[in-house]
Amino acid sequence: MRIDLTYAGLTEQMLQRLKLAAQLLASQQIQASVRAWDGTHCHVVVVLALNGYGEYAQEIARRRGTTALRLSYSTEAFDNVRWQLAPDSPAGVMAQTLIKIIEDVESNSLSSLADMHAGYPGSLARTVLRKIDTTSTPPNVPGLLRLARDPKLRAHTIQASVSGRKITLRLATSRVFAATLSDLQASSVLLNSPGWSLSPVPQGTNSPNCGEVSLSLDAYCLGGALQSPEKLPPFPDGCYTLKSWPDLGSAPRLVEALRVAQVLLRSSITPDELAGVCDMNKVNVSACLWAFLASGLLYSTANLSVSNLTTVVTPIKPFSRLLERIASRFGLSPRSVNIGNGT
Amino acid sequence: MILDTAKLVFAGAVGAGKTTAIRSIADGAPVSTDVPMTDGAHGDKTTTTVALDFSEVILDDGTPLLVYGLPGQDHFSFMRPIVIKGAIGVIVLLDARDTEIGNRCEHWVRSIREIDPTMAIGIGVTQVDRSPNFGLADVREAIRRCGSSVPVFTLDPRDKDQTSH
Numbered sequence: 084m085r086i087d088l089t090y091a092g093l094t095e096q097m098l099q100r101l102k103l104a105a106q107l108l109a110s111q112q113i114q115a116s117v118r119a120w121d122g123t124h125c126h127v128v129v130v131l132a133l134n135g136y137g138e139y140a141q142e143i144a145r146r147r148g149t150t151a152l153r154l155s156y157s158t159e160a161f162d163n164v165r166w167q168l169a170p171d172s173p174a175g176v177m178a179q180t181l182i183k184i185i186e187d188v189e190s191n192s193l194s195s196l197a198d199m200h201a202g203y204p205g206s207l208a209r210t211v212l213r214k215i216d217t218t219s220t221p222p223n224v225p226g227l228l229r230l231a232r233d234p235k236l237r238a239h240t241i242q243a244s245v246s247g248r249k250i251t252l253r254l255a256t257s258r259v260f261a262a263t264l265s266d267l268q269a270s271s272v273l274l275n276s277p278g279w280s281l282s283p284v285p286q287g288t289n290s291p292n293c294g295e296v297s298l299s300l301d302a303y304c305l306g307g308a309l310q311s312p313e314k315l316p317p318f319p320d321g322c323y324t325l326k327s328w329p330d331l332g333s334a335p336r337l338v339e340a341l342r343v344a345q346v347l348l349r350s351s352i353t354p355d356e357l358a359g360v361c362d363m364n365k366v367n368v369s370a371c372l373w374a375f376l377a378s379g380l381l382y383s384t385a386n387l388s389v390s391n392l393t394t395v396v397t398p399i400k401p402f403s404r405l406l407e408r409i410a411s412r413f414g415l416s417p418r419s420v421n422i423g424n425g426t
Numbered sequence: 427m428i429l430d431t432a433k434l435v436f437a438g439a440v441g442a443g444k445t446t447a448i449r450s451i452a453d454g455a456p457v458s459t460d461v462p463m464t465d466g467a468h469g470d471k472t473t474t475t476v477a478l479d480f481s482e483v484i485l486d487d488g489t490p491l492l493v494y495g496l497p498g499q500d501h502f503s504f505m506r507p508i509v510i511k512g513a514i515g516v517i518v519l520l521d522a523r524d525t526e527i528g529n530r531c532e533h534w535v536r537s538i539r540e541i542d543p544t545m546a547i548g549i550g551v552t553q554v555d556r557s558p559n560f561g562l563a564d565v566r567e568a569i570r571r572c573g574s575s576v577p578v579f580t581l582d583p584r585d586k587d588q589t590s591h
Binding site for chain 1: 489514555564
């Protein structure tokens with residue numbers, strides 16, 4: 084078995100221990116290569132949490148569904164990171180952890196390390212789709228669900244087409260490109276329909292000419308999902324949260340999605356509760372969740388941590404009524420006015 | 427609590443589009459203190475704000491929303507606490523072409539938090555169409571380093587709908 088290990092932000096000493104750990108894996112018939120993280124595909128990326136570059140690599144890995152081994156002294160859970168070690172862990176401990184990562188993948192019946200995506204949202208996507216429908220063949224699945232369910236797609240630039248409209252999705256940077264605005268808009272409208280062709284651009288090949296017009300992936304997915312939300316299946320029950328605000332700057336009309344995002348950023352919550360808190364119908368809430376999953380923003384959490392959901396939307400500043408008036412002045416819903424930091 | 431006036435502040439680096447954003451949402455032409463750039467034009471940008479921009483938006487009930495734009499240069503940093511004090515929020519605009527956008531974001535968020543730890547902040551990233559490889563990961567990571575979850579959007583400051591969003 085061969086695995087490709089990359090590292091980001093490590094000190095010289097840590098790198099030496101990682102290389103030693105990689106050599107120790109040979110005792111388990113695992114041949115591990117170690118190289119600096121460069122943004123290309125790998126099986127496991129080892130990052131130093133104290134380092135900005137390491138954090139950056141971890142964020143990219145998370146979005147691509149690549150497993151990250153985080154080196155940090157922090158004892159609290161962070162971003163659903165499953166694998167964490169102290170930065171001064173000896174090579175032996177590091178090797179044991181790497182073996183556990185591999186065993187964990189094997190226990191999940193993933194036959195090859197090319198499928199090794201233990202982190203969110205990749206595994207979440209797989210779990211969610213398993214709950215929905217494991218028999219659908221890709222052509223019969225709406226484009227949005229295919230994006231949401233296939234973590235392998237996250238490692239690639241994707242050339243997509245539907246009804247003659249061609250777009251390019253760069254999931255690593257969360258942007259969608261097309262030759263014309265018309266192609267972007269028309270394909271977005273069809274996002275909840277089947278008939279999509281999704282072709283990953285092979286690693287190592289030059290990126291295709293993407294086109295002059297671009298849009299945030301978050302806005303693209305949400306805009307499409309909310310065009311015909313009834314075409315999407317209900318989002319599976321569970322507790323979900325967001326860690327980052329979706330980029331909806333180019334979609335000023337998606338006020339409902341902002342409200343959903345605001346609640347998800349502050350709580351871990353089920354789809355039904357989310358609909359209640361946001362005072363929205365469940366179909367639209369479900370569409371928002373599918374879109375957040377497809378754009379790589381949604382996290383699944385094991386436990387329901389919200390004790391009093393009504394506090395989530397209770398105004399906390401004396402400006403709230405003023406903010407309502409400002410929102411009204413600019414054509415936004417009064418309930419979407421809190422631009423605060425969510426703290 | 428009803429206020430007689432409200433204040434909204436645009437901040438951010440030089441050339442990020444603060445003046446443009448204010449022009450797009452203001453009811454009338456803003457009062458600007460733009461002068462020609464002494465170190466030459468930066469692309470299409472030939473002037474820069476040396477004091478502040480000011481404009482006004484009248485809300486539906488007649489309340490004036492005072493909109494200020496801070497100059498981006500650090501040597502005008504002494505103006506920040508003066509202008510930011512009492513604002514309902516600060517919109518920080520960043521240029522997607524800036525290779526140090528993450529650090530720039532962290533700098534602005536920390537600077538504003540030093541002035542008012544409870545200040546509502548929103549981040550807008552402009553010029554994304556001129557930076558095809560831009561992604562929000564750096565900015566989001568910078569915000570995490572600041573320990574908060576400030577909303578981040580890409581936007582075109584020329585577009586009133588996007589700016590007011």
